[in-house]
Amino acid sequence: QLVESGGGLTQPGRSLRLSCAASGFKFDNYAMHWVRQVPGQGLEWVTGITWNSGLTDYAASVKGRFTIARDNAQNSLYLQMNSLRSEDTAVYFCVKDIFPTLGQGWYFDLWGRGILVTVS
Amino acid sequence: DIQLTQSPSFLSASVGDRVTITCRASQDINNYLAWYQQRPGKAPEVLIYVASTLQSGVPSRFRGSGAATEFTLTISGLQPEDFATYFCQQLKSLPITFGQGTRLEMK
Numbered sequence: 001q002l003v004e005s006g007g008g009l010t011q012p013g014r015s016l017r018l019s020c021a022a023s024g025f026k027f028d029n030y031a032m033h034w035v036r037q038v039p040g041q042g043l044e045w046v047t048g049i050t051w052n053s054g055l056t057d058y059a060a061s062v063k064g065r066f067t068i069a070r071d072n073a074q075n076s077l078y079l080q081m082n083s084l085r086s087e088d089t090a091v092y093f094c095v096k097d098i099f100p101t102l103g104q105g106w107y108f109d110l111w112g113r114g115i116l117v118t119v120s
Numbered sequence: 121d122i123q124l125t126q127s128p129s130f131l132s133a134s135v136g137d138r139v140t141i142t143c144r145a146s147q148d149i150n151n152y153l154a155w156y157q158q159r160p161g162k163a164p165e166v167l168i169y170v171a172s173t174l175q176s177g178v179p180s181r182f183r184g185s186g187a188a189t190e191f192t193l194t195i196s197g198l199q200p201e202d203f204a205t206y207f208c209q210q211l212k213s214l215p216i217t218f219g220q221g222t223r224l225e226m227k
Binding site for chain 1: 121152154156158163164165166169170175207209211212213214215216217218219220221
């Protein structure tokens with residue numbers, strides 16, 4: 001399972017760090033992602049990271065402000081969010097890929113329950 | 121970036137109906153397309169991957185088809201638990217993108 005933490009209410013311009021604790025699978029075998037969703041709206045892929053942190057990529061909307069990282073020894077995924085904006089308000093999902101790499105993937109097979117980040 | 125356009129955005133149907141949702145990609149994505157179902161308050165769950173492969177445990181009334189830039193999700197014989205929101209997703213290239221979603225409601 002995937003369990004997100006670290007969300008909550010913050011002000012524009014501030015920072016927040018999300019964490020995701022993984023269990024029940026071999027964490028360091030898979031790429032991981034963050035996907036967000038404004039309540040009642042669509043899904044937006046935010047960022048992804050390969051199994052060994054060798055490659056990361058970001059949506060244009062967060063590039064330069066957000067940083068994804070992982071600690072395979074701790075089975076944990078992180079999202080450092082800086083210079084937050086009101087439009088970053090969303091539920092953030094920690095998501096597991098079925099492959100270790102990014103690009104030419106098949107699907108995401110495990111999602112956390114999501115955690116709400118409110119920037120206001 | 122590859123844009124995905126889903127249609128319709130909203131669909132009203134009855135139990136037992138057959139419905140089709142379309143997802144069009146702005147460029148050729150081969151078959152790197154997945155379909156997800158999302159129920160209110162829940163995380164999405166994959167139904168179909170690589171355009172037409174049914175995920176294990178998903179009922180056979182769900183069918184995916186298509187390639188390149190045009191894809192469809194068909195649900196035959198709608199069941200009450202199928203009324204949810206459906207998203208397509210392309211994983212051909214980064215950034216990964218989703219369609220805007222199709223909300224399927226009971227008539």
